[in-house]
Amino acid sequence: MPAAKHDLLAGRPLPAAGPRARLRERLRAWYRAERRDLPWRRTSDPYAIWISEAMLQQTRVEAVVEYYARFLERFPSLRALSEADVEAVLATWSGLGYYRRARALHAAARVIAVEHGGEFPRDHAAALALPGVGRYTAGAVQSIAFDAPRALVDGNVERVFSRLFGLETAAGSRPLQDACWTLAEHLVPRRGGAGEWNQALMELGATVCTPRSPRCGSCPLERVCAARAAGSAERLPAPKERPPTIDVELELALARRGSTVLLERRAATGRMAGMWQLPSVERARPDMRTALFPPDWTGGARLALGPGLFDLRHTITKHRIVARVRRATATHVAAGGPYRWVEVAEIGALAVTGMTKKALARAMPEPD
Numbered sequence: 001m002p003a004a005k006h007d008l009l010a011g012r013p014l015p016a017a018g019p020r021a022r023l024r025e026r027l028r029a030w031y032r033a034e035r036r037d038l039p040w041r042r043t044s045d046p047y048a049i050w051i052s053e054a055m056l057q058q059t060r061v062e063a064v065v066e067y068y069a070r071f072l073e074r075f076p077s078l079r080a081l082s083e084a085d086v087e088a089v090l091a092t093w094s095g096l097g098y099y100r101r102a103r104a105l106h107a108a109a110r111v112i113a114v115e116h117g118g119e120f121p122r123d124h125a126a127a128l129a130l131p132g133v134g135r136y137t138a139g140a141v142q143s144i145a146f147d148a149p150r151a152l153v154d155g156n157v158e159r160v161f162s163r164l165f166g167l168e169t170a171a172g173s174r175p176l177q178d179a180c181w182t183l184a185e186h187l188v189p190r191r192g193g194a195g196e197w198n199q200a201l202m203e204l205g206a207t208v209c210t211p212r213s214p215r216c217g218s219c220p221l222e223r224v225c226a227a228r229a230a231g232s233a234e235r236l237p238a239p240k241e242r243p244p245t246i247d248v249e250l251e252l253a254l255a256r257r258g259s260t261v262l263l264e265r266r267a268a269t270g271r272m273a274g275m276w277q278l279p280s281v282e283r284a285r286p287d288m289r290t291a292l293f294p295p296d297w298t299g300g301a302r303l304a305l306g307p308g309l310f311d312l313r314h315t316i317t318k319h320r321i322v323a324r325v326r327r328a329t330a331t332h333v334a335a336g337g338p339y340r341w342v343e344v345a346e347i348g349a350l351a352v353t354g355m356t357k358k359a360l361a362r363a364m365p366e367p368d
């Protein structure tokens with residue numbers, strides 16, 4: 001076997017044909033018996049698989065199941081997504097977070113409709129050229145939908161490989177990523193079964209080779225696992241250095257007028273661009289303002305804050321937010337500005353931030 005070029009694999013032979021075939025066979029047999037019945041596993045439609053892959057990035061399976069069904073009901077085909085208004089796409093995505101994914105899906109759907117006849121491209125370079133589609137997503141969609149011999153590495157695969165091959169380095173680091181991609185390319189079946197192999201690897205990482213307390217005794221790869229043999233499964237891969245969390249304190253103003261509530265549209269660029277939220281402002285430690293929220297809400301509205309209703313906890317990437325929702329009275333709202341009185345019954349059609357969605361659900365559980 002050719003020696004791997006990367007440092008982490010230098011000096012180690014990659015699995016030869018025999019062990020590689022046995023590895024595939026063991027994992028495949030396990031997957032067929034143990035795999036979870038997830039909605040996106042019941043289809044070979046590249047569009048539906050693509051949607052699931054976009055949603056699953058950085059989001060738990062349990063949360064995705066519900067959004068996946070709703071999204072496909074609203075946009076049942078790539079054509080439907082490409083013809084939709086981005087606002088409607090964001091509204092349907094609202095609550096899943098990482099809204100760039102939704103914007104990229106929409107932009108890519110438009111490219112696919114115009115340049116690829118409405119079907120997710122089979123050509124790898126063409127897929128990689130789409131907005132928001134990287135090596136992982138292209139590999140996932142093409143292997144699962146078309147059974148193309150494409151490798152993939154996500155967090156689950158990285159953990160499995162790190163343990164299986166005893167790769168002692170930090171999770172998410174460049175050397176580990178490179179080594180895992182080399183292994184993934186080497187191991188992916190070339191003559192059929194790539195999609196199943198990729199899903200089996202991810203499933204093993206999600207359900208058996210878990211970040212904490214891996215269930216090695218139930219693992220089909222136990223006998224060939226380097227970390228199992230060395231007793232190092234629990235500590236591999238080494239934890240990645242995380243940026244420190246930033247505590248943010250906010251005021252959210254709940255101003256109502258009849259059957260409407262006052263919402264504020266975020267700026268057209270930056271995080272959660274163009275989405276709607278309750279007028280929000282950071283209150284504590286102005287020196288530490290995060291730029292996640294505007295410094296005040298005077299640009300088009302004048303609000304008098306009333307009593308606090310409740311506190312809400314919400315996390316946006318590294319920002320840990322405590323938001324105090326307060327009753328408010330608007331004494332002036334300028335026409336044409338970022339503020340708008342919105343019918344409560346119509347809020348569902350707007351792209352509303354996850355935190356505002358939470359706040360409204362708690363403040364007004366039933367629409368007026």
Ligand code: SF4
Pocket residue numbers: 160163164208209210214215216217219220221222223225226227228233
């Ligand atoms: S034996 Fe344990 S550490 Fe190794 S792949 Fe299986 S679950 Fe992961």
